[in-house]
Amino acid sequence: MDGSLMAALESLRIALHATRVAIFRLHTSNETYTLRRTDYVQTPSLHLLSRDEIILQAEAARCLAHLYDGNVFVGHTDELQGDVRTVFEQHAIQSFMIAPIFIHDERWGFLSVVDCERRRVFSAHERAIFFALARTVGESIKREQTVKELQQLKLEMERMNATLQRKVEEEVRKNREKDFMLIEQSRYATMGEMFRNIAHQWRQPLNVLGLLLQDIQEAYAYGELNESYLRTSIRKCFIQIQHMSRTINDFRNFFKPHKEAIHFRPIQAIRQALKIISASLDHYNVQLHVQNRTRAHMYGFPNEMSQVLINLLTNACEQFAERDVERRIICLRTYADDSFIYIQVKDNAGGIDETIVSRIFEPYVTTKKDGTGLGLYMSNMIVTKMGGELLVSSSKKGATFTIRMPRSEGGRGL
Secondary structure (H helix, E strand, O other), rough: HHHHHHHHHHHHHHHHHHOOOEEEEEEEEOEEEHHHHEEEEEEOOOOOOOOOOEEEEEEHHHHHHHHHEEEEEEEEEHOOOOHHHHHHHOOOOOEEEEEEEEOOOOEEEEEEEOOOOOEEEEOHHHHHHHHHHEEEEEEHHHHHHHHHHHHHHHHHHHHHHHHHHHHHHHHHHHHHHHHHHHHHHHHHHHHHHHHHHHHHHHHHHHHHHHHHHHHHHHHOOOOOOOOHHHHHHHHHHHHHHHHHHHHHHHHHHOOOOOOOEEEEEEHHHHHHHHHHHHHHHHHHEEEEEEEEEOOOOEEEEEHHHHHHHHHHHHHHHHHHHHHOOOOHHHHHEEEEEEEEEEEEEEEOOOOOOOOOOOHHOOOOOOOOOOOOOHHHHHHHHHHHHOOEEEEEEEEOOOOOEHHHHHHHHOOOOO
């Protein structure tokens, strides 16, 4: 109990010329009433009380009911009976006042004033003071309980926050490990796509180089190889080698990440993507129709946007091959409205299975026999990272993927 309440109890004892003022906590059951003393003040000359707990049988405790007087029990020990009288006599009590202490409309316990020196009558004024203090004690205990509950709640919240923080940190760590694993797997898959595209790009110049070398050998065999013929053949060989070198430079520049985002038009990303994948489109015998209907700018990383386009075009090519589509057409279209720029990739490869179209951007979801299921997942991550959305729709004719990006204020165009 706080010091201010103890001071109030002592003031009440002095004002009433009482021997002892005490607060009891009440615990009830069907058979017993237990009064446990929590705090008390008394005349300094008295011996300290030896009993802090009084247990009364329920039947015996009911004898106090006839002393009830306007919310205050007032009486004398010689008026009591049975066990209650015995307890009071053991404490040398002659006169007493007992008032209930209520907390949240429930009887919490009692405030008692006793006189051990004389049989006395407490006046109405004294009763009023006593009852008012009982109410004050109730409010004080309630306030103290509220503070303790708040402190306990605070401790529980701190523990919960600490636990939640650990869980968040653990989940973040797991997600980072998962993202790292997915990125690594996607990187290997991308390297495989890169090598395949390089092979497609190099196939034609390597064939030309083979034919030129064969032609030189035949010219030598037939005596037609002279300095002019050799110089012309070497120049043609160097043209093919330079073409292959430019291909490597295109791939190297493509896979070099941009350190900073820039303003760029969608057609720039499309052109960069076609440098990489054009030979693959020819290999799969795909007709590509490009319709560029906007000069508006978006903001982000053009190489990464090109990577998304390559993924979408590669997926369409592989669907054509897997389903053995005879007439293979991809329409790549750009357009814009007041708020967004759209890049749309539409094919006639037969669409996406209805059972997975809603999960198409989740990792490891794929329609290909040997697919990793990471291409569209990473593509969606790239577009989302740049503030855009990757949308999909499908029909029996084919699939349509739409990249929607916010228009950039930093660029010009319609």
